[in-house]
Amino acid sequence: MKKDFKALTDVRLSGLKVDANLKQRILSDIKHREEPQVKKKLSLSAAIALAIILVTAAAFALTEGFGLFDLMATYMTPEYATVQPEAHDLLKKDLATAEFDHVTVTVKEAVYDGRYLRIVHSTKDKAATAPFDEKTVGELSNGNFVFEAAEKDGVWWSSVDSVEANGQHLNPLGSAGVVAGPGNGETIAWIQYDMSEIDPGDSLEVNIPIRGRQSLEKKELAFTLDMTELPGVYHVREVPEKDFGDYSLKITNFQISPIRVYLDFDLTFKPGVPMEKVEEIMGSWALGEKMTLGDAKGEIVLKPADFGGWGYYQDERLNTEFKMEEGADYGHDVIIDAARPVVGLVLGEYLTQEKYPDTFVLTNGTDVIEIPNLKAE
Amino acid sequence: MELCQVPGKEKEADISLLVERHGDTLLRFCFLYLNDLQLAQDAVQETYLKAYQNLERFRGESSELTWLTAIALNCCRSLTRSAWFKHEDRRVDLSLLPQASEPFDPKDDTLITQVMALPRKYREVVLLHYYQGIKLREIAQMLSVPEGTLSTRLRRARERLRSQLKGWYFDED
Numbered sequence: 125m126k127k128d129f130k131a132l133t134d135v136r137l138s139g140l141k142v143d144a145n146l147k148q149r150i151l152s153d154i155k156h157r158e159e160p161q162v163k164k165k166l167s168l169s170a171a172i173a174l175a176i177i178l179v180t181a182a183a184f185a186l187t188e189g190f191g192l193f194d195l196m197a198t199y200m201t202p203e204y205a206t207v208q209p210e211a212h213d214l215l216k217k218d219l220a221t222a223e224f225d226h227v228t229v230t231v232k233e234a235v236y237d238g239r240y241l242r243i244v245h246s247t248k249d250k251a252a253t254a255p256f257d258e259k260t261v262g263e264l265s266n267g268n269f270v271f272e273a274a275e276k277d278g279v280w281w282s283s284v285d286s287v288e289a290n291g292q293h294l295n296p297l298g299s300a301g302v303v304a305g306p307g308n309g310e311t312i313a314w315i316q317y318d319m320s321e322i323d324p325g326d327s328l329e330v331n332i333p334i335r336g337r338q339s340l341e342k343k344e345l346a347f348t349l350d351m352t353e354l355p356g357v358y359h360v361r362e363v364p365e366k367d368f369g370d371y372s373l374k375i376t377n378f379q380i381s382p383i384r385v386y387l388d389f390d391l392t393f394k395p396g397v398p399m400e401k402v403e404e405i406m407g408s409w410a411l412g413e414k415m416t417l418g419d420a421k422g423e424i425v426l427k428p429a430d431f432g433g434w435g436y437y438q439d440e441r442l443n444t445e446f447k448m449e450e451g452a453d454y455g456h457d458v459i460i461d462a463a464r465p466v467v468g469l470v471l472g473e474y475l476t477q478e479k480y481p482d483t484f485v486l487t488n489g490t491d492v493i494e495i496p497n498l499k500a501e
Numbered sequence: 502m503e504l505c506q507v508p509g510k511e512k513e514a515d516i517s518l519l520v521e522r523h524g525d526t527l528l529r530f531c532f533l534y535l536n537d538l539q540l541a542q543d544a545v546q547e548t549y550l551k552a553y554q555n556l557e558r559f560r561g562e563s564s565e566l567t568w569l570t571a572i573a574l575n576c577c578r579s580l581t582r583s584a585w586f587k588h589e590d591r592r593v594d595l596s597l598l599p600q601a602s603e604p605f606d607p608k609d610d611t612l613i614t615q616v617m618a619l620p621r622k623y624r625e626v627v628l629l630h631y632y633q634g635i636k637l638r639e640i641a642q643m644l645s646v647p648e649g650t651l652s653t654r655l656r657r658a659r660e661r662l663r664s665q666l667k668g669w670y671f672d673e674d
Contacts, residue, residue: 142524
């Protein structure tokens with residue numbers, strides 16, 4: 125069986141390869157998480173929180189729309205593009221263009237919903253006389269496509285690994301992808317950036333380093349978004365931290381937007397609670413099948429969107445580490461100081477709904493916290 | 502591992518080398534474990550980040566691939582605990598994958614999907630032993646499970662596969 129299974133599996137899965145995009149992401153992830161200027165307070169251990177998810181969009185038909193909300197539908201199921209009408213008021217279009225020798229790059233859309241900055245950019249081959257054909261679309265979706273005109277100009281056509289907003293570096297986070305566009309020789313890429321630690325103020329000045337690799341002259345696409353009004357975006361009023369014995373739960377951010385509902389909370393485990401118990405409880409809240417956000421009767425249950433994430437704080441509250449086992453080349457998370465609490469965090473993202481309950485009920489199936497749906501001051 | 506001689510860039514270059522050497526195998530392993538290509542890519546990305554952070558501690562007592570697989574296994578396990586993961590449709594459909602670059606027998610899908618459909622404790626040991634080629638002694642250390650227990654799991658996994666795929670792939674029959 126050994127020979128057969130290994131051999132036939134490698135043949136059958138020979139289309140699964142670490143392509144240039146994924147390799148770039150791996151190396152970029154390493155670089156960004158090591159760079160001192162990337163001062164994320166929350167460095168999560170879970171891949172799901174800090175990863176870019178490249179979308180395979182083979183089934184994306186050219187007859188579909190190419191706006192951000194159309195593109196979001198290509199991620200897993202069309203349901204992921206569920207947004208409320210105000211989302212279209214938040215969306216800004218045709219924000220910046222840059223001409224290069226071989227391609228034109230345009231920021232087609234950008235939207236900020238209080239948590240993420242989402243951007244769609246188009247790259248068009250100036251010499252192309254027709255949209256990409258079916259074969260190219262297929263190569264694009266499986267990551268084998270090389271956009272020669274864009275590569276000649278050295279522009280980031282498939283993704284942009286970092287942008288600056290109001291002078292601060294933003295990390296990409298969540299879903300992203302690239303598809304063939306409707307124009308001649310056009311690709312359309314979308315990506316989202318974590319703005320959770322940046323207060324945009326009244327306006328957001330965004331700089332996208334669309335070219336900056338190797339020795340080529342740097343080129344940025346810049347635009348400004350007005351932040352004075354964000355229709356449909358509000359924070360839910362704070363509720364007191366709740367004690368459940370071995371741990372307490374504190375909601376740190378509960379925000380409703382027309383694009384997503386965001387719910388973040390901390391779990392603080394009392395000193396002496398063993399790591400096995402910590403992981404069990406973290407798992408039940410962050411990851412458990414019985415974890416729900418809805419109303420008391422179970423008539424309204426919000427559906428998880430994207431992936432959110434979870435992990436342990438790595439700032440001054442750091443009290444866990446990945447420890448290699450003695451005499452082995454693998455390891456596990458362990459508590460550093462048993463006399464101090466372990467503090468974990470959960471970042472939840474849910475699809476929007478037309479109607480929300482008067483009081484939200486968040487539960488892991490055992491413990492419950494109620495959150496009145498009142499707008500924060 | 503042979504280090505690259507770029508001052509200040511050794512670790513990054515080493516990881517790049519490890520991606521070249523083992524990236525495809527790890528991606529396939531993670532896919533077989535998670536049944537989700539996007540999550541498998543996430544798991545591979547996180548695997549290499551953890552490998553980067555622990556590169557100095559890799560003593561070469563196991564092979565590079567065994568070491569990376571142990572890290573990848575932890576990443577996959579974390580992802581499978583996700584509520585979001587559990588809410589997704591977990592049915593196996595290999596036809597949605599990028600097209601294989603080598604010709605294959607469509608009948609082979611049956612064995613792969615049956616392995617992917619095994620309960621996790623059986624699937625883990627089958628993938629680690631039969632796909633990654635790791636010895637049971639090393640898997641036992643990796644999973645903190647007695648070797649005898651692993652042997653039993655492997656036997657039961659084979660029994661399950663045998664009953665479903667009788668006469669197909671069991672060269673010992």
